[in-house]
Amino acid sequence: MTSLVWFRNDLRVADNPALTAACHDGGPVRACFFITPDQWQAHDWSPARVQLIHRHLATLTSALAERGIPMDIRTVHTFSNSVEALGELCRQHGVSRVHFNEEYAVNERRRDRAARDQLAEHGVTVLKYRDQTVAPVGSVKTQQGDPYTVFTPFSKRWRAWTEQNDCQPLPAPGPLGEPVSPAAIPAVPEDFARDVPPLVDTGEEAAHRALTGFLKDGGDRYKEERDFPAKPATSLLSPYLASGILSGRQCLQAARTAMMDDPGSEGIQTWINEIAWRDFYIHILYHFPRVSRHQAFKPDTEALSWHPAGPLFEAWKAGKTGIPIVDAAMRQLRETGWMHNRLRMVTAMFLTKNLFIDWREGEAWFMQNLADGYLPSNNGGWQWSASTGTDAAPYFRVFNPVTQSQRFDPDGTFIRYWVPELRDMDSKRIHQPGDGRPVRYPAPVVDLKTSRKAAIEAFQALKKD
DNA sequence: TAGCACTTTGG
DNA sequence: CAAAGTGCT
16 A cells, blocks of 8 residues: 655654655655746746756755655646546555644635645545644634734743744654656746746755854844845745755754754844744644735725835835835845845835735736745735734834834845945935935835825725724 | 733834 | 724633
8 A cells, every 4th residue: 555645735754744644654755846936926936946946846856766765856847636636646556544734724724725625535545734834723713712813912822832842843754765867857947947047055954054044143133134135144044944854843942953053042032933933823724724815814804995016116115115124125036036125024014005006916016026925924914904804903113114224224234235236325324315316226106105095095995994 | 901022213 | 192903812
């Protein structure tokens, strides 16, 4: 009896519940992964993310092959084609048990139900595991038994849960038999072939080196420096997390180990909170599936009349809004497939509050460009910025991009790097160049003061009905 | 149930 | 330092 591990968003051999379970079945184990370019296109996956996954598949296939587990990678079109292909693999190899780790967005859940039903007809047992979060979805609830909709109380309960429950990562399974020779990897689908430089080193081992390296060298500075885009103080682990090359449990475990060397490190505590943010938004997506169907977390905000995404949206995407910090960030995104988290909030607020353009437009653009594009986090962040999402969002949370720029890029280093037109401006004026700007750099496409006021009024008008 | 918390701004 | 909304305990 052969067991099959269906890899999806869990591209690692260590701490992989589905893989570990399959290895305990006692028989031969195979693995599979489906490249679904049409589905990925529909989900706005970026070339940066797809290419990262593609490079990674070679190392994953080798790691499995060394353990005697052959990997089949097939290119099909959509999720439903992947379900058909899964059935074929099961027939071809006489598979009796299929193991996979759950995903929570609606299309993924529909795919998994279809797979379960189809395989059941052929007498194949399907086993699924909770894997995406540290605290399993459904485990962190209010005293009333409801899901949390606000981060801070969630994080308190999440911390307690992670301290009281076992969330140790699983070790990588040992070899099951003689190594096999790794099969060839299909080419990157054409739609995702745009040339983008690799953002991080490839492979699970590289991810773990990055994790321990960050905690050792940067953990301490994290709290003070993480908000400054010109300082490389963030972990840059998100591309690994987004595709399951690293798990949240592994991050938490490593953070705890680092804390033993440096007890009370506020930097590492702060970073653990970021792991909680990731869990929070996955829990939100699980409990409120509408957020993965292009709908607002707060339904009443669907009544807002966003401005059509015309030339101002193009200016935002191109980094030509005339707001230096916004333009620097948008150029960083386009060129590297990554943007500093502080600037994700600044650019998202600028799009949704100052330009008053629908958060869904920005959400899609980020997904189309980020190497770490991950629906729960990206959608959660966008809806938070747009005030359509979680957290009580009093209107005074509208960022002023110039103020943010002065606070978090005080000497303009980050702006100068990404907006060379402004390289010669002094630190005082670079945040808001005004009439002294070089001719090649645009004037602001919107007035910050009046647009802020208009956005606040639009939100206030929602309450009146 | 009243008090607390919240990735802030503009005066 | 006031503006001033809402979830949670």
